[in-house]
Amino acid sequence: MLRIHDTAARALRDFEPRIPGQVSMYVCGPTPYDVPHLGHGRTAVVFDVVRRYLAWRGDRVTFVSNVTDIEDRIIARAAERGTTESDLARHYEDVYWEQLDRLGVLRPDEMPHATEFVPQMQTLIAELIAAGRAYVIEGSGVYFQVETLPEYGRLSHRTFAQLVESAGARIEVDDEKRSPVDFALWKAAKPGEPSWESPWGPGRPGWHIECSAMSLDILGEEFDLHGGGDDLVFPHPENEIAQAEGAGHHFARYWLHSGMVMVSGEKMSKSLGNFTFLADAIDAHGPRAFRWLVVQHHYRNQLEINDDALRAAAAAIDGFDALARRARAAGITATPAGALSAEVGRFVAAMDDDFDTPNAVAVIAGWRRDANSALDAGRLDEAAALLATVLHALDALGIALDDGAGTADGRDEIDALVQRRTDARAAQDWAAADRVRDELSALGVVLEDTPTGTIWHRA
RNA sequence: GGCGGCGUAGCCGAGUGGCUCAGGCAAGGGCCUGCAAAGCCCCGUACGCGGGUUCGAUUCCCGCCGCCGCCUCCA
Numbered sequence: 001m002l003r004i005h006d007t008a009a010r011a012l013r014d015f016e017p018r019i020p021g022q023v024s025m026y027v028c029g030p031t032p033y034d035v036p037h038l039g040h041g042r043t044a045v046v047f048d049v050v051r052r053y054l055a056w057r058g059d060r061v062t063f064v065s066n067v068t069d070i071e072d073r074i075i076a077r078a079a080e081r082g083t084t085e086s087d088l089a090r091h092y093e094d095v096y097w098e099q100l101d102r103l104g105v106l107r108p109d110e111m112p113h114a115t116e117f118v119p120q121m122q123t124l125i126a127e128l129i130a131a132g133r134a135y136v137i138e139g140s141g142v143y144f145q146v147e148t149l150p151e152y153g154r155l156s157h158r159t160f161a162q163l164v165e166s167a168g169a170r171i172e173v174d175d176e177k178r179s180p181v182d183f184a185l186w187k188a189a190k191p192g193e194p195s196w197e198s199p200w201g202p203g204r205p206g207w208h209i210e211c212s213a214m215s216l217d218i219l220g221e222e223f224d225l226h227g228g229g230d231d232l233v234f235p236h237p238e239n240e241i242a243q244a245e246g247a248g249h250h251f252a253r254y255w256l257h258s259g260m261v262m263v264s265g266e267k268m269s270k271s272l273g274n275f276t277f278l279a280d281a282i283d284a285h286g287p288r289a290f291r292w293l294v295v296q297h298h299y300r301n302q303l304e305i306n307d308d309a310l311r312a313a314a315a316a317i318d319g320f321d322a323l324a325r326r327a328r329a330a331g332i333t334a335t336p337a338g339a340l341s342a343e344v345g346r347f348v349a350a351m352d353d354d355f356d357t358p359n360a361v362a363v364i365a366g367w368r369r370d371a372n373s374a375l376d377a378g379r380l381d382e383a384a385a386l387l388a389t390v391l392h393a394l395d396a397l398g399i400a401l402d403d404g405a406g407t408a409d410g411r412d413e414i415d416a417l418v419q420r421r422t423d424a425r426a427a428q429d430w431a432a433a434d435r436v437r438d439e440l441s442a443l444g445v446v447l448e449d450t451p452t453g454t455i456w457h458r459a
Numbered sequence: 460g461g462c463g464g465c466g467u468a469g470c471c472g473a474g475u476g477g478c479u480c481a482g483g484c485a486a487g488g489g490c491c492u493g494c495a496a497a498g499c500c501c502c503g504u505a506c507g508c509g510g511g512u513u514c515g516a517u518u519c520c521c522g523c524c525g526c527c528g529c530c531u532c533c534a
Binding site: 010028029030031036037038039040041042043044046072073156157158159162163165166180181183207208228229230231232233234235236238239258259260261262265266267268269270271292293296297298300301302304308309311312313315316319322323325326356358359361362363364365366369372373375376377425428430433434437446447448449450455456 | 460461462463464471481482485491493494496497498499500526527529534
């Protein structure tokens with residue numbers, strides 16, 4: 001039984017989807033006004049692993065993740081650049097997916113854009129007004145009246161009273177709002193801003209309404225999982241709940257939130273200026289190192305990411321690749337289908353415990369060692385089964401191994417050089433053999449002598 | 460001020476009232492190897508501090524110290 005830490009319950013809960021065997025999942029996606037940083041990458045990988053694992057264990061998963069393509073920052077950035085909001089958003093959405101593709105993050109089944117769901121948002125806003133939970137301020141917009149919803153704050157565990165008390169310190173007090181805690185559902189258009197017609201005048205949606213409207217429209221009432229970064233818990237998903245439940249809808253059943261990426265002990269954020277571009281980290285250490293680093297840590301904890309950490313993760317991945325290469329050299333062809341079910345059970349037990357990837361990874365590391373031992377001892381069937389188990393489990397984590405078979409570039413030339421060295425070694429001409437190895441090294445090729453011959457891979 | 464999380468060996472990081480054990484990376488020793496690479500084996504007696512409960516606490520309780528996040532920009 002899979003157990004999930006639910007933010008609303010602040011506890012582990014048995015996961016029972018709305019429809020057995022089918023999981024509906026919504027994750028708050030990006031506001032594409034700039035290139036993605038490490039934090040975006042981590043969150044995307046975390047929920048990609050959740051999605052993959054659910055599918056891997058046999059559930060049919062419908063994964064929806066939105067793109068907020070109209071929002072204050074997009075408007076501001078577009079104005080700065082002298083371009084349109086839609087061109088800017090589309091550009092950065094492309095950049096975002098370019099990087100996530102490299103990380104092996106699967107595309108959502110549906111990727112709704114806010115600008116495509118304005119009618120659904122307006123319907124929801126109208127429902128909220130009809131329910132007496134929202135009010136119009138002429139020339140300003142439509143606001144959600146938080147006080148009308150006693151359950152408000154059940155996700156982030158704070159009360160209306162607490163919020164009112166701490167308001168003012170950070171919230172710009174707007175005298176027109178009935179309470180500083182009330183938030184915008186619909187913002188009246190300012191000159192030059194993109195806008196849509198509405199019963200409340202031309203304007204655009206508030207930040208939170210899109211996710212309520214789109215998730216309900218696509219996944220339906222009471223969908224299973226809602227995910228996002230934990231800095232969003234308040235206010236965004238809190239307000240999503242308010243908007244949906246305030247209008248009488250049943251909203252998400254389980255709430256998952258992933259921890260922040262840290263830099264030198266501080267949260268990575270644009271305002272601190274301490275962010276690293278995701279693309280740079282992937283360029284420097286490879287996409288699998290990034291993913292490995294993420295799954296080595298529990299998704300709810302903060303995670304420090306720096307070059308040293310990525311280097312260590314890359315070294316671990318290299319070790320797995322080395323196993324795959326050795327196995328191939330020994331004539332083993334392992335596929336996930338050959339996995340040892342009893343061993344897989346240990347992996348499942350870890351993953352079922354709130355996606356405990358650190359323990360899952362430890363289990364896999366044990367198989368790696370055992371597979372290498374089996375290879376050393378010439379127990380090829382055992383090695384094949386263990387490697388198959390490794391591959392099967394890594395599948396769930398979205399990691400593939402490189403056994404070197406696909407390295408086609410310059411292959412013939414390298415093979416010829418390797419053969420020359422093999423001949424020299426056979427003649428015990430070590431100096432000549434080492435010269436060839438130096439040549440290959442200059443080409444970025446690393447040799448490994450195995451009982452069944454010499455294999456090589458790119459450095 | 461309110462709410463929450465964390466402090467574990469050189470670094471990262473799971474976990475548990477006692478049992479040999481996480482795991483990764485790095486360092487050291489050994490085996491293998493012409494050398495190298497890869498691999499395997501061995502090695503580390505760690506749990507912020509002070510009390511308490513207990514036969515026994517890193518694990519439970521209380522207090523303290525330190526770090527971090529959220530409290531309407533944020534993944």
